[in-house]
Amino acid sequence: MNLKELATIDAGLAPGHRLCPGCGAAIIANIVQRVARAKGYELVVANATGCLEVATTIYPYTSWRIPWIHNAFENAAATISGVESAYKVLKKKGRVKKDNIRFVVFGGDGGSYDIGLQSMSGAFERRHKFLYIVYDNEAYMNTGIQRSSATPLGAWTTTTPIGSAHRGKEVERKDLTMIAVAHRLPYVAQASIAFLPDLVRKIEKALDVDGPSFINILSTCPRGWYFDPADTLKVARMAVETNFWPLFEVVNGRFILNYEPKERKPITEWIKLQGRYKHLWEDTPQNREIIARIQRDIDERFNYIKRLASLHE
Amino acid sequence: MKQKRIGLTGAHAAALAMKQINPDVVAAYPITPQTPIMERFAEYVANGKVDTELIRVESEHSAMSACIGSSAAGARTMTATSANGLALMTEIVYIAPSYRLPIVMNLVNRALSGPINIHCDHSDAMLVRDSGWVMLFSENAQEVYDNNFIALRTAEDSRVLLPVMINQDGFITSHSLETLEVGEDKEMHEFVGEYNPRYSLLDTDNPHTLGPLDLYDYYFEHKRQQAEAMMHADRVIREYMKQYSELVNRPIDVVEPYRLDDAEFVYVAMNSTAGTLRVVVDMLRDKGVRAGLLKIRLYRPFPWRDVKSLLGDKHKIVVLDRALSPGATGGALYQDVRSSLYGLSTPIVAGYVYGLGGREFTEEQGLRIYEELRDLDDNEPFQRFMGVRE
Numbered sequence: 001m002n003l004k005e006l007a008t009i010d011a012g013l014a015p016g017h018r019l020c021p022g023c024g025a026a027i028i029a030n031i032v033q034r035v036a037r038a039k040g041y042e043l044v045v046a047n048a049t050g051c052l053e054v055a056t057t058i059y060p061y062t063s064w065r066i067p068w069i070h071n072a073f074e075n076a077a078a079t080i081s082g083v084e085s086a087y088k089v090l091k092k093k094g095r096v097k098k099d100n101i102r103f104v105v106f107g108g109d110g111g112s113y114d115i116g117l118q119s120m121s122g123a124f125e126r127r128h129k130f131l132y133i134v135y136d137n138e139a140y141m142n143t144g145i146q147r148s149s150a151t152p153l154g155a156w157t158t159t160t161p162i163g164s165a166h167r168g169k170e171v172e173r174k175d176l177t178m179i180a181v182a183h184r185l186p187y188v189a190q191a192s193i194a195f196l197p198d199l200v201r202k203i204e205k206a207l208d209v210d211g212p213s214f215i216n217i218l219s220t221c222p223r224g225w226y227f228d229p230a231d232t233l234k235v236a237r238m239a240v241e242t243n244f245w246p247l248f249e250v251v252n253g254r255f256i257l258n259y260e261p262k263e264r265k266p267i268t269e270w271i272k273l274q275g276r277y278k279h280l281w282e283d284t285p286q287n288r289e290i291i292a293r294i295q296r297d298i299d300e301r302f303n304y305i306k307r308l309a310s311l312h313e
Numbered sequence: 314m315k316q317k318r319i320g321l322t323g324a325h326a327a328a329l330a331m332k333q334i335n336p337d338v339v340a341a342y343p344i345t346p347q348t349p350i351m352e353r354f355a356e357y358v359a360n361g362k363v364d365t366e367l368i369r370v371e372s373e374h375s376a377m378s379a380c381i382g383s384s385a386a387g388a389r390t391m392t393a394t395s396a397n398g399l400a401l402m403t404e405i406v407y408i409a410p411s412y413r414l415p416i417v418m419n420l421v422n423r424a425l426s427g428p429i430n431i432h433c434d435h436s437d438a439m440l441v442r443d444s445g446w447v448m449l450f451s452e453n454a455q456e457v458y459d460n461n462f463i464a465l466r467t468a469e470d471s472r473v474l475l476p477v478m479i480n481q482d483g484f485i486t487s488h489s490l491e492t493l494e495v496g497e498d499k500e501m502h503e504f505v506g507e508y509n510p511r512y513s514l515l516d517t518d519n520p521h522t523l524g525p526l527d528l529y530d531y532y533f534e535h536k537r538q539q540a541e542a543m544m545h546a547d548r549v550i551r552e553y554m555k556q557y558s559e560l561v562n563r564p565i566d567v568v569e570p571y572r573l574d575d576a577e578f579v580y581v582a583m584n585s586t587a588g589t590l591r592v593v594v595d596m597l598r599d600k601g602v603r604a605g606l607l608k609i610r611l612y613r614p615f616p617w618r619d620v621k622s623l624l625g626d627k628h629k630i631v632v633l634d635r636a637l638s639p640g641a642t643g644g645a646l647y648q649d650v651r652s653s654l655y656g657l658s659t660p661i662v663a664g665y666v667y668g669l670g671g672r673e674f675t676e677e678q679g680l681r682i683y684e685e686l687r688d689l690d691d692n693e694p695f696q697r698f699m700g701v702r703e
Contacts, residue, residue, distance in 0.1 A: 057526050058527075059527040059535075069382065078378035082381060086390075119372075126368065
C-alpha cells in the first residue's frame with residue numbers, strides 16, 4: 001500500500017481528542033483505520049480502558065467515526081468475541097448483509113499483558129476472527145505511570161521509584177508477542193510506528209487472515225518516558241536500532257525477522273533518550289551492572305527470534 | 314394454547330425455555346449447580362435444534378463481557394451462572410444495565426464462598442441486587458420456565474431495555490425432577506417474537522460510540538435514566554405476566570398470596586421455600602392459627618405497593634431471608650418488606666435468616682418460627698436465625 005495515498009484517506013480519529021502530542025497510540029489508531037478503509041473493510045472496535053479510550057471519548061463527545069465499544073479494562077477481547085459471534089449468526093440469518101466488516105481490539109499494555117491476558121488468551125483459543133492491537137507504552141500511563149509487566153528492566157515508574165534501597169524496575173519484562181505465538185495464531189507480528197511501510201503491511205496481513213491475529217506495537221509515550229514530544233519517532237526508531245524492539249512476524253508458525261540493524265546500537269543510546277532512565281545516566285559501577293544486564297537481556301531475546309527465523313529460511 | 318405436561322428439573326426447564334427462545338448468542342461458563350443448563354443447551358446446539366452461537370468462554374467474567382458485546386451488536390443474548398461465577402462477573406453485571414442491554418440470565422442460586430459451598434442460598438443474588446437488573450424468583454421448574462419468556466419480553470421492551478435475571482434454588486429446584494406444563498416450540502417462540510434493536514455495533518452506516526467516559530457532568534443523569542427504566546419495568550413486566558398468563562392459562566403475578574385474606578400471622582419468602590411454607594400454613598390453619606403466606610416473585614423492582622396493600626392490615630409478619638447481611642438491620646428482603654410497611658401502625662415485622670449453604674428448611678422450622686414469635690410484641694429490627702446450631 002502506497003503511503004502517500006494512505007495519507008489522503010479520510011479515516012481515523014476525529015479532531016479534538018485529548019491524547020498527548022507525540023502519543024504513539026494516536027498514530028496507531030489512525031493508521032489502523034486508514035489501512036482498513038483503503039482495503040475496503042469497515043471496522044468495529046472494542047477498546048480496553050486506557051489512554052486511548054478516555055482521551056477519545058468523553059460523553060457527549062467522541063472521536064470515533066466508526067462503531068466503537070468500551071466495556072471495561074480487562075475484557076476487550078471477550079467483548080469482541082461477543083460482537084464477532086453476533087456478526088456470524090446474524091449474517092447467517094440474513095439480518096446483517098455486509099461481509100466486509102472486520103473486528104479490532106485496541107488495548108494498552110496494562111489491559112493486554114496484565115489484567116486482560118486471560119480474556120485475550122480465551123478469545124485467541126476460540127478462534128474468533130479479529131485483530132488484537134496492543135499499543136504498548138510500557139506502563140499504566142492513563143493512571144499516572146505505574147509499572148506493568150511490560151515495563152522494561154531498570155525503568156523508573158511511580159510504583160518503581162528510585163530510592164536508596166531499590167532503583168527502578170528490578171525484573172525483566174514479559175514477552176507478550178511470544179505468548180500470542182504460543183496460541184498458534186495464523187498471524188502474529190511486532191511492529192513500530194517508526195517503520196511505517198512495515199507496520200502498514202502487517203496491518204493489511206492481519207486484517208486479511210481467517211482467524212485471530214495479533215500485532216504488538218511499541219507506543220512511545222513522551223509523558224511517561226520523559227522525552228520531547230517532537231522526538232517520538234526518533235525514540236521509536238532507536239528502540240528498533242538497539243534491538244530493544246525487534247520487528248518480526250510469525251505467519252502460521254513461521255518466524256520472519258523483518259529488520260536487523262547493520263550495526264546494533266548499544267542500549268545506552270536508547271537509555272539516554274529518556275528521562276525514565278535518568279538514574280542510569282551517571283557512570284557508576286552499580287549502573288554499569290544494570291546496563292550490562294539490560295544489554296544481555298535484549299541481545300538474548302533478539303538472538304532467540306533470529307534463531308527461530310533461521311529455522312524457516 | 315396447547316401444552317403438554319412433562320417432567321424436567323429446574324435447570325432443564327431453563328434450558329428448554331432457552332431452546333424455545335432460540336437466542337442468537339449464548340456465552341456461558343460451567344459452574345455447579347448451573348452446569349446442567351449449559352450442558353443441555355450445548356446438546357441443543359450440537360443437534361442443530363437452535364441457531365445459537367454458543368461461546369464457551371474461559372471465565373464468567375468473559376461470559377458477561379461477551380454477552381455485552383453480542384447484545385450491543387444487536388443479537389438476542391442469554392447466559393447462566395451461579396454464586397462465585399456471578400461474583401467474578403459482578404463488575405460487568407453492573408455494566409449491562411448501564412448500557413441498557415436486554416440480556417437474560419438464569420441464576421441458579423448457590424452460597425457465595427467462603428467457606429466454599431455448592432448448595433443453595435441467595436447470597437449470590439443479593440450481591441447484585443443494586444446492579445440494576447430486573448430480578449425474578451422462581452418457586453419451581455414451572456416458574457423457571459415461565460419466567461424466562463416473561464423476562465425476555467420485559468428486557469427487550471423499549472420502555473425498559475434492562476437485563477433480567479431469573480433465580481432458582483440450586484439443587485433444590487435445579488436438580489429436582491418436577492412436572493410442568495410446556496408449550497410447543499413454535500408457539501413459545503411466537504410469544505417472544507423477533508428482536509429488532511434500535512442500535513447495533515454492526516450498523517456500520519450509523520456508527521455509534523458505546524461506553525464512553527462519563528464524568529460528573531452526565532453520569533448522574535444516566536444513572537437517573539436507569540432508575541427510571543427500572544420504574545417502567547414494574548408496569549411493563551405486569552403487562553407481560555398478564556399476556557403470558559392468558560396464553561398458558563395459569564395465574565402469574567409479581568407476588569402470590571396464599572390464604573392471606575383473613576391471615577394474622579404471615580410468612581414472606583422467595584423461591585422454593587414458599588412451597589414448604591404453604592404446607593406450614595395449612596398445618597397452622599388446622600390448629601386454628603390464622604396463618605398465611607406472601608411469595609415474592611418479582612424482587613427488583615420491588616413490588617412495595619402490592620406488599621403494602623396485601624400486608625398493611627396484618628398483625629404479625631415474618632420475613633425469611635436466605636442470605637446474610639452482617640451488621641445490617643436484617644436481611645435484604647426483610648428490609649424491603651419492612652420499608653414497604655413503614656408508617657403503618659399495625660404490623661410487627663420480624664426477620665429470620667435461614668437455610669444458608671443449603672441447610673434444609675423444614676416444616677418443623679416453619680412451625681418453630683410461629684412458636685418463637687407468637688408472643689413477640691416489640692418491633693425491633695432484630696436478626697433471628699432458624700435452623701442453625703447455636
